[in-house]
Amino acid sequence: MRTTLLAAAALALAALINPPQGAAADLKLGVIAPLSGGGTDWGIGTQRGVELAVDEINAAGGLRVGSETYRVSTVTYDDQYSGQGGTTAATRLIEGDGVKFIFGPLGSTPVLAAQAVAAPGKAVILSSGYSPRILTPQGRHNFRVTLATPEFAPAFIGWLRRTNAQAKRVGIISPNDATGQSVVPILVDAYKKAGFEVVLDEKVERGTSDFTPLVTRMIAQRIEVIELDSSTPGDAGLIVKQARQLGYRGMIMQTGGPAIDEVVNIAGGLAEGYTTMEWFDAGSPEAAPLVAAYRAKYGKAPMNAFVPIMYNAAKLLFEAVKRAGSTDVTAVSAELEKLEGHPSLFGAVRWGGQERYGINHQLMTDFFIAQVKQGKPTVIDRVRP
Amino acid sequence: MFTFAILSQIALNGITLSAIYILVALGFTLIFGVMRIVNFAHGEFAMLGGFALSFFYVSLGLHFLVALPIAAVAVGAFSLVLERVVYRRFYQREMPGMIASLGVSIALMYGGVALWGTHQRSIPSAFSAVYTIGPIFVTAERVVVIGVCLVSLALFYLVLRFTRIGLAMRVVAEDRITAEAQGIDTVATYRFAFFISTAMAALAGGLIGQLFSLSPFMGLMPLVKAFIVVILGGLGGILGAAIGGLVLGLGESFVSTFYGASAAQFISFGLIIAILLFRPQGLVGRKEG
Amino acid sequence: MALLLDSDDAPSARWRPLARWAAWAAAAAALLAFPLAAGGFLTHTATLVLLTVIGAAGFHLILRVGLVSLGHAAFAGIGGYTSVILMMTFGLPWIVCFVAGGVSAAALALLVGPIVLRLKGVYFVLITFTFGEILRLIFNDWQSMTGGANGISHIPPPWPALMDTRAYYYLALFAAGAAILFCARLLASDFGRKMDAIRESESLAEANGIPVFAVKVIVFAIGCTLAGLQGSLQAHFIRLISPLAYSFQESLNFLVMNVVGGSNSLVGPIVGTVFLVALPEFLRGWVEYQFIIYGVILVVVMAALPGGLVELWQRACRWITSLSTRSGR
16 A cells, blocks of 8 residues: 555656656556545556556567557556546646546546546546446547446346346445446336336445444345445445344345455455455456466555456557557547457457447446355356346 | 334444444543543544554454453553644644644544555454344344443543542533642643543444444544534533433434434434524533633 | 735835835736646646635635634535536526526525524534535435536536636636635725624624624625635536535635635635645645645644744745844844
């Protein structure tokens, strides 16, 4: 933690000292991510994922574009997970550092803010955030590299239907924030379509730590499936713990995440049976080289899902730049679209979203269903949305 | 919904919350009563208590009930350094003291972030048994929380009521000038009151860490609850803090079970405004001179 | 700046009028030329500083009658949401929305002020904190009107030409200049002296025939109006509005700006805002350490420098003049 902060500080200082226009053979990538407050771990994962891909390409002699070879570097700014932070960071990257390719932000509000700054085709943004408004037909340079709820909820809940034929009554607990508010209607809809009945839909203020009243309420309403939606990993762990302590015996699911390690950490033995989705299976053979590179650079710090996601996104971008033969924003966006079928860490690239958002800029990846079994997170199924 | 089983479950949850709130609010109100400082960093001392407990209990492997008081005393001792360096300059100066304590709060919170990172972590359950009494589920954890709070409240009362230093604190709170004229060592009294206050906050922080989770930002919750409790009960009063804590803990538990968490928040804020306007001295307080 | 410092015992008081005018002209020229010399990002930050100064000056006025309002940011929110909703839902021209932003904040302050101002000191702090949080909850929960926690995005600029950051800078400069000038005139007026009297001692002021309560309500309303106007300008600049920007922490920031800059003169909040808004923009990336430093600065200022950075500057000037007079002998 301290070293990353120092590294980030050094980066920020370096960015201040260096003039915006680097040498001709220098390609700067921007990263916008939360590096303070609640989302810090995810932000650091984003930063590290991009850096691992950058290290890899520089070790291979740099990024060959047409006749030129670029040395790639990254500049990271904190958005504090807020709209204003997103605006400032994006302005700084685009206007100050002359960046044309941005990874992140991670939350709906900062993503929308950063997109507004980059709006008339100033940068390609490869972001992650649940809001459906992130992808629009006008946003030709905006791509989403993580699955959002509309993509994974029907598949995940369909899996629940198949494996729990008799369950019917669902209670949803979600944070009363931007993500929770945009996601809940989608979830409710997916549950209804799968034949469940959403009996309770509770929104919780950030910072709540006593969930016993909510769980008591769920138990009194004879809820069979508690859905934790986009609750933070810490909150999810607390809800699981308190529900089991109060004698709740039904299913606890989280269509959102990723949070399983933290849930096990907080709820201990009571986490048994908690089921969630994972964007990435770090135990698979394809993941091994990335995991090794991560260990070599960052030691035994836990690797969250944003590391492979952003690593993958950076590699896709490099490929598109190579194919475009230039760093022109429009040309690179067009080549990104054409990457369909290109092999990647997450399997062959699939773009989706046309029918839902009117643009094929949603990266579709298989996801995994993970469950706590004998106290350990275990991948039990692989689902294609 | 209104079955006996559910009502008693809610009451039990409420009492656990009340116990913690009272512990936090008593320290908060003591500092205000004795040295007229609204200590914005009170929640951070609870946060430090949580991490100190984690150190003594998890890292050093002491027994929970041994580690808890040691953690509280350790935080209390650390707070005396801050008392000497920062707080002492602001006694009896409400506004500057409040702003300075805000600075302490920010520095401690982000000091915690630098040391421990931002993710929520937990203190493994020391008592994992769950008892079922009829239809009610009672966890051993909660029994311990209530027990610890009761013991410390009793100790606090005894100290305040029957010892010289307790008498000194009460006199200073009542009338500082006269107390000084009577030869009471106000500096020593302040120091002691500060120690007790932060140690109680740390104790509560440890219990919060055990029951819920730990993070550098966890101090905000106890601070806001302390605010509400002292407004309900009246700033500076002991009985008021106890009653305020009970009203808040039970009220929150009932309202959020029956009407949801948002409703509970609106109601508690509405209640505060009403009380501040119509009985600024609190539900049980008497008017200040 | 020199003019504003006159009431204090500043060395600038000795400047000849000509030099003073020259300094003013230089400062104005620097501010006007700034976006031409600076890059897009610096201009963006400078615009944020100018906008924040308006709210900070409003906070300063309230502070000058001895009150700390932790609901200040929520009033900025009222202004921002009113303006944005009127423009985007009802399609009214910007200037109407802007004025409505200020008027709505003023109206709410006049409605709430007479009630909350019955409380003093710490109790006033607590009640404004609670009131601000209620407003934030409303912004967050009234999804059909405010867009909930997601807020409202794609807010249009006042005029299409103001899409450009440089152009917006001049609007912000004009607004901030007008706000500061207004506050300076107010504080230097008869009314301003009444405010100072109230802060020194309410009972004494009352005894001297000053209508203490009425003055406090008016000052509270003016301060909140400035916050509302800032909220409106800021929402159309960031082009996104969400409840996060109006939480109690943001009100604390206003307090910190005033205290760190100096709460005895209007220069304080200006210096404090530059310090607090500009500095973190350049330190993004190690925000955690930056906050530790803030906390320490806050304590140090309260303990050793009650006049804030402004006092530090005055002390330095005094020290330099004393040195030069000594060596001149």
